[in-house]
Amino acid sequence: MRQWLSLHAQAMRHVIARLRKNMLATFMMWCVMGITLSLPGVLYIAIDNLNRVAGSVQSEPQISLFLKLDIQPDAIADIKKRLSDHAEVAGYRFVSKQDAWEELKKNSGLGSISDLEQNPLPDAFFIQPKGSNPEAIEGLQHELQQWPGVELAQLDATWIKRLYAVLELGRKAVLILAVLLGFALLAIIGNTIRLQVVTQLDEIEVSKLIGATDNFIRRPFLYAGTFYGLGGGLAALVFLLGITLLFNSSTAEIARLYSSDFNLHFLDFFSSLSLIFIAALLGWIGSYTAVNRSLRRLGK
């Protein structure tokens, strides 16, 4: 165990010394990785924020509750009471059949409507549900449909479904972009490590001849790859933070003009951590495949 630890500590020291010797190259590598990682990162932040906006819009999804034509006034009062008590209802507006009739006569501009003998319109409630989760709203709609005296509960949710569909598409785009750029990173790191292997071929050959295991030879390269990944992940976080701050200075102005408190949110702690972790993992995998290929070519 102690030997194992000392082997690792030694490989790490070796790698850090080597990275410091090539500080500029290491720095460039981090920047390249950071930029590559921040592309899907920016898109992710955009989607994430759109999602927040969608979540904060409460006024729009609306359920129209049309009552039966022959409903009694005390039944209407009962529905009013049930709506005020309902946990998922944020607010409601009652439009009586007379009001609706007057409104229609006033606004339609159709003179012939006034000639109708009977008011064809029902009493209606317009309900704002709490939250914007389409499933919850749909559940509420089904529930309201079952209430006595209700003829039809109509959900005006197509626009929110569309928004969620677009967000879903955006999320897929982030995923595809991330996967593609992940492969690009593997290639970049793999190539860098391969070049390092080539410059240290003498050392590898001698080490093998005097009894180094493949693990011993691989170890410093794996550390180097992981360090590249870690640094690249951190660089990406810094870039993303910079981009968010830059955007916020102008979004704040726009939001103020629209008298809203909208603000771009940065990645949360967990997402930041996974970004760094994924970057380090990519570094490890990239260097592992590169070193293995070189070891196999050295053979014996």
Place this chain on the structure above:
Amino acid sequence: MIVFDQVSKRYPGSQEVLRNVSFEIQSGDMVFVIGHSGAGKSTLLKLIAATERPTSGTVLIGNQNVSKLRPAAIPYLRRKFGLVFQDHKLLYDRNCYENVALPLYINGITGSEAGKRIRAALDKVGLLGKEKALPITLSGGEQQRLAIARAVVSRPSILIADEPTGNLDEGYASEIMGLFHAFQQVGVTIIIATHDISSIDSQAAVLQLNQGQLEDWRRSARQASAETVQP
């Protein structure tokens, strides 16, 4: 300790470099492998050091059959050997201390224990004052001695040297032979390939190769006397 039984070696696209070679080296012997260049000396040493595998026949190192070892076990076998290469194979981007440290690091030995051993090895070859020097600044003889220090620092039981006095003038050559004798005194088996017959000591065993075949096999005085004592 080292047994060759009907060993042949053929590289792809060439004739047999070694043909049906059989011999046995006792622990603690000093063995010279001689022959013209191209006789197969280097190949023989590589087979002993398990850096090559025989095409046919068996090579036993301390009762382990090299051809049957798993690839993962080969590095551990190689750690029994100290190797001095014909072309030194020093690392020119590292100083003397770090060059000698390499075998210890491979064995997972670091820190003060490693430092002690490295200085002892450098001291033995007379390079203690040059710890920080880069190998390129050393003379040919010093580079050779540095290579020997690296070969012995991990205290191997077998020391294998390919033409260790090859490019050196006589003074250096006898100095280095003296080093090998000193190691033999403490029980290390020494195997040296050379074309310099004058450096061979009359007590040592001699393997003479000619075009891949064992032409002559003179056993060491030690071994011969041991056999007469117990018939």
